[in-house]
Amino acid sequence: MADRPDAAEAADAADAAHGPGDPAPTADARPMTPLLDRKLVFVTGKGGTGKTTVASALALLASSRGKRVLICEADAKGELAAYYECPPMAFKEKEVQPGLFAMAMDTEASLREYLRLQLRVPVVGRIGPVAKAFDFLGTAAPGVREILTVGKFCWEVREKGWDMVVVDAPASGHIVGQLAAPQAVNGLVKVGLIRSQTDWMLEMLSDPAITGLLAVCTPEEMPVTETIELAARVEQETTVQLAGVVVNRVLPELFGRKEEAVFEALAGAGPLAELDTLVDGDAGPVLEAARLAVTMRRTRATHLERLRAGIDPGVPLLYLPYLFTRAHGLRTTRQVAGSLGEELGY
């Protein structure tokens, strides 16, 4: 289990924690459904915080608990495959682990499916030029592309009977636009088939028993600031509930206060020379590394405090430990899934 930064450290951090410009916590009065009970979970986060790691671990955790899970790569960067060590994903889902299916978003394929299944528009022959036109139109008319993407996920939940659909969503700078698209389109488009489509999508996205957003951050300055801003924007601009914040890469706490005094004494010239003799080597770097670890954790503790103050207290914070491992891929995904499971109380 991740080592929770505790009260002692909170005291260390308290004076540096509150900037004057921090937004007030947001308040979402809707009940909080447990994460794994939701059917549609969007996972977002600032670049470099481990968004894809958490999304892949969440899906693996849910499937290991007997759920039939679909994970969708919305960014189409092709990164997700490495987390399960499977071949690159396609629009058509494929089973990558028992009970866990994966797909990659593709706007053209989504449009084709959308026209055929939902609007019952017969698509004969080449759709290429039309899809390309829509791609441009998606560029010109915000919301159209997003509707195709979010619509596909909603549709998978409604029609395919997944226990859970996990979306490795765009980074936090982009996610609000995507989640707000159904409303935006509802506002721009008064009639037409898409209007009736956005109505049921909105209903699903607004229901916290079904849909939730999981934000991933690390206890560092910019990720925390961005997460607080994201929480406020999600509340104001979308109908989706923030279901939790994952604090990734939390460093272990080395010492309590008294042990730290011992450490400082140990690092003094006399004791250090004695230690060098006793172990027959240079213990300086070993103590230096511990000092670095302590300072790193302390700097991070101030950001954690800021995060706690800036997020609605009703939103669960889930702590994942920093992984001191040389492994990549499925092994890491498993480890993170294990830690996530412990944090969720399984």
Add this chain to the structure above:
Amino acid sequence: MAPRTPKGKADAPVPAPTMDSLLATKEIVVACGPGGVGKTTTAAASALMAAVNHGSKVLVLTVDPAKRLANALGLDGIGNTEHKVPASAFRAAGLKPRGELWAAMLDTKESWDSLIRHHAPDEQTRDEILANPLYQSISGRFIQSHDYIAMERLYEIHLSAEYDLIVVDTPPTRNALDFLDAPERMADFFSSRLLRWLIVPYRSKLVNVATKPFYQISDRILGTEFMSDISEFFILFQTMYDGFVERSKAVGRLLADRRTTFVVVSTLEATPLREAEFFAEQLTARRLHLGAIVLNKVLPDYLQGRAGAKVAEAMKDRAEDLAVELAPVVGAGDPALADPAQIARVLTEVADSYLNFQVVALREMEERANLAVAPEVLATVPFFDTDIYDLSGLLRLGEQIWD
């Protein structure tokens, strides 16, 4: 190219390039790379170093700086306008710059508006476009417009010939390459067939064979009203196409100019590093100048040695015995600290922590050794244990990459 020989020799006129020499010879430096690796601070530190050491007038154009860094640069609430970093900030850092450091933040909406004002043929068209809901949606929220506008703004500033050096931080993109393609994509869009379809008078659309399927489908999906809103917007915009296409091409040429160089920023973690490598390869493939790779947040060298690991293992295995021996010296100042059990715990924790971090440090070292690209300059910045939020912090970082 002349063979590289050590500095200071009479027959060595071409020393190996450094960030110092790179920044002294280029006019535009584009800092790019994956998110969360310290692009903004690296860009700001490079600009600061050039202002301090080269006596140049330098501008750093940042996208989304951390609040405290924005404050330090005097950017708080300044927005789009270029702003000279105040002398007081330099004094506070104990610095006397030979040159000047200017800073500006990129405000996408404001930049779009000024672009429209620049290109609009008359006041009425300008006002109609600025008030159009579709335009507001595109300029304010539409993410890909950031990519283009960042490059456009760079072009505009370069054209003003106000600065010796412009260091630009790139926006976080879905894909690191988006902003490279943005000018071309913009030019493509404004000369595309789709655009011609959109601005055909509405009545004739349904009889035109080429556009009919598109309109049948889009009317059905989006409704006729929305489609005519779109048309109206592009008809308004029509007067500015030529200007936009020409401008986009000029922006593309500037990025390929020999006065421009790219600095790819990354950490040594696997995922961002793969992205950075891919990006560096793409730069080369597009014949753009890959000037440097800056590796941030690298763990210190002392974590790597086998000797250190041996000491740590000894401290862990013999913690209790060592604690008994050390207790008198550790408790020399304060007898309360002489508890052997507590000393043993500290020794074990310290040793474990070293061994843990060594795993990560060795992985990083291997990543660096196997880097798939060879830039002119490869700079490594050690992990700083505190955040960088003022000029002294930027200077500390800058000195690490300088030579």
